[in-house]
Amino acid sequence: WPGAQGQSLSTFALDVDNASYTNVRRFLNEGQLPPRDAVRVEEMLNYFHYQLPAPPAASPDPVRISAELSDCPWAPGHQLARIGIQARKIDxxxxxxxxxxxxxxxxxxxxxxxxxxxxxxxxxxxxxxxxxxxxxxxxxxxxxxxxxxxxxxxxxxxxxxxxxxxxxxxxxxxxxxxxxxxxxxxxxxxxxxxxxxxxxxxxxxxxxxxxxxxxxxxxxxxxxxxxxxxxxxxxxxxxxxxxxxxxxxxxxxxxxxxxxxxxxxxxxxxxxxxxxxFTVAKDVKLQVEFNPARVANYRLIGYENRLLANEDFNNDRKDAGELGAGHTVTALYELVPAGSEKPLVDPLKYQLPQARAGSVAAEVLTVKLRYKAPQGTTSQLLAQPLAGAAVPIAQASADQQFAAAVAEFGLLLRQSEERGTATYATAAQLAQAGRGPDADGYRAELVRLVQLAEGLTPAAKTVGVR
Structure with missing residues (x-):
């Protein structure tokens, strides 16, 4: 859990792979829990499409950033920031x-x-x-x-x-x-x-x-x-x-x-x-800067093998991920708010956050993105801040609820030490609440898989201890 005061940057390469979800689905449909290392939460998140704002038609950029903030369903007092990237759809x-x-x-x-x-x-x-x-x-x-x-x-x-x-x-x-x-x-x-x-x-x-x-x-x-x-x-x-x-x-x-x-x-x-x-953007990297006035500690959920050094963000020679036409990418951060009653580290004596006036004080984080054209060698920079208060998860968008449910499911399958109060029952309830129109039935399928996993899991392992 890095501290936002001393380690305010988090950098990783984008990943649109979704193979882990279908592999997990196969195991569960065959009556087995998947091996822990077969569960990659980011690939489970990215199997699903989310209703994200598209790049404006007149924009030269083929991607667009959006973000949302809610309470974290498996960690009372924590928050969940969802970053979404939408690639331009092409006929x-x-x-x-x-x-x-x-x-x-x-x-x-x-x-x-x-x-x-x-x-x-x-x-x-x-x-x-x-x-x-x-x-x-x-x-x-x-x-x-x-x-x-x-x-x-x-x-x-x-x-x-x-x-x-x-x-x-x-x-x-x-x-x-x-x-x-x-x-x-x-x-x-x-x-x-x-x-x-x-x-x-x-x-x-x-x-x-x-x-x-x-x-x-x-x-x-x-x-x-x-x-x-x-x-x-x-x-x-x-x-x-x-x-x-x-x-x-x-x-x-x-x-x-x-x-x-x-x-x-x-x-x-x-x-x-x-x-x-069809790739529309290559070597896509994200760098998130956290405001220590709003965030005490944070952790990126998944993307363990896509992490980059912070200095690699501006290094155009560093390989990163690719985005195809119409792809969406989701990343979740679990946040410990500044002023939390139970901070993960003691307050720093010499690096107290300075009060800042204006809109910047309300910002929780800023998402920066770099990408290259498919045959390009020089990256372009985009940025999008996330401001405002976290909403209760029950009042968040359907996509926020569903993404949180997928992450909770993944944490349970991995038997993560960070799964907190997560249970298969709450993950299924949250996924059901976030189903939305679900024309293709993929979100309903997730609910079924969560229920399958619950039936295959000994009761003692369904709830974690922080």
Whole structure:
């Protein structure tokens, strides 16, 4: 719990991955609690869309910041600040032409209905979204890597679908060789003003060739500098290499999604076609400055592997996260208000906050954001303050209530020491209160998953002690 008086800055790279939520969902639907390290709260938050203000049409910036402050439901006396980032939505017809290389793992570990057949079904759905100006190639890897389909126009859907249908699993896994070939194909047909991307579909079980995380990371970092980004689609269970696939996507200027069923494939590759495959801002970083007159201590919920040094915020050479068209990103901070009866540290003798006149005194924090254009090298800066008093959680917006419920759920699944008074019952009640219109039913599904988790959890573990 950093103190706002001496450590007023919190800096991290944005992350739009949501694979942890679908992986957690799979475990719960199969009657198991997920392993604690499989629960990444930020990815659970970012699975859902929130009603955030969009960038004005006339604005040159493709992103917009918003923020909201309420009481914290699992920590009486604490507050919950929600930061939301909305990327500009772009009509599919206006998206730049795509140069896509499907890189499909067809090794023996990809046998089973939840692996290669699911990937094939998802890619078929994606192919149906292609336009004549888009091009797709298909590379596979098992014991060796091979080019199954050279770059083919999106208008030739029959040819592309036939190549996908003919894939079959068997053999060991030469993931590094597959990545090298896929990047080479993408580079040969690079579209200067287009979207150049490798889409890797795998369970992540690289066991032959360039298999160390360091070697794979070096390869991907080299390629992202050329303008070819990476999307990772995970599948399967048992030997799923979740952390490895998250690393690959993070280093490849891309995103990581886990496909646990065909509906999720449809959501990722059809409903969110633009957000999954078309980057509108890269190297997106957030830096939050807390006002010690309003905040005694704070903690960022999640994003543990996305933290940056404060000086990295202004360093344009530092890699960060990417935002796709229409994406929303949510970050939550739990705050101990200044003047709290139970501060986490003693007041500092020599750094007492100075009273400040005017509107600044009412500000709780300021959110700063840096981003680059997809092919840019120089970042742009945005800033948005959050002022005013925290509202009771019951009076907060539906999105604030729902995001708080998701975070509470994640803290319980992780058995976090910071879960306070959280229970599955209160998380379910809060999620139900924050459901809103829920046209796609995803928020109702969360309520069901919370109830499933409660039934699988021994009573002694459902409530934490601060």
């Amino acid at each position: 599919t017809a206006r998206l730049p032409p795509a140069n896509l290389v499907f890189l499909v793992d067809v090794s023996g570990s990809m046998m089973g209905d939840d692996r290669l057949p699911l990937v094939q079904a998802g890619l078929r759905l994606l192919v149906q979204q292609l336009r004549p100006q888009d091009h797709v190639a298909l590379v596979t890897y098992a014991g060796a890597a091979g080019l199954v389909l050279p770059p083919t126009a999106g208008s030739q859907q029959g040819t592309i679908l036939t190549a996908i249908d003919q894939l079959a699993a068997g053999g060991s896994t030469a993931g590094g060789a597959g990545l090298r070939l896929a990047y080479a194909v993408a580079g040969q047909f690079f579209k200067k003003e287009g979207n150049n991307r490798v889409i890797l579909a795998t369970d992540g079980d690289f066991n032959v060739g360039e298999s160390s995380d360091e070697a794979l990371e070096q390869l991907i970092v080299q390629q992202r500098e050329t303008g070819v980004f990476l999307t990772v689609l995970g599948c399967g269970r048992g030997n799923l290499r979740d952390s490895r696939m998250e690393m690959l996507a993070d280093k490849g200027n891309g995103n990581y999604a886990y496909l646990d069923n065909l509906d999720e494939a449809r959501r990722t590759l059809v409903a969110q076609f633009g957000g999954t495959l």
